[in-house]
Amino acid sequence: MKVKFIKKTKIKKEKSILDVALDLNLKIKASCDGRGKCGKCMVRVADGEVSELSKAEKKFLSDEQIEKGYRLACETKIIGDAKIELID
Numbered sequence: 244m245k246v247k248f249i250k251k252t253k254i255k256k257e258k259s260i261l262d263v264a265l266d267l268n269l270k271i272k273a274s275c276d277g278r279g280k281c282g283k284c285m286v287r288v289a290d291g292e293v294s295e296l297s298k299a300e301k302k303f304l305s306d307e308q309i310e311k312g313y314r315l316a317c318e319t320k321i322i323g324d325a326k327i328e329l330i331d
């Protein structure tokens with residue numbers, strides 16, 4: 244069975260996906276505390292405007308993952324309306 248939870252919020256300025264998730268008390272694995280060193284904070288950008296891929300993301304994500312919208316939450320900034328999926 245699959246369950247989908249949707250939680251919406253508004254942000255006033257660009258923020259990383261990880262910071263927004265923490266503000267909402269959503270759990271994302273972040274073993275390196277958001278320093279782009281562990282690659283554990285993967286999420287999927289289902290839709291929306293986010294920052295360009297960082298060097299850390301190019302290091303940790305495969306081409307296939309990038310194509311499917313996977314990003315590192317600590318490295319990706321939300322710069323417009325966006326829809327983000329958390330991953331188990």
Ligand code: FES
Nearest residue numbers: 277279281282317
């Ligand atoms: S929290 Fe470690 S890479 Fe994002």
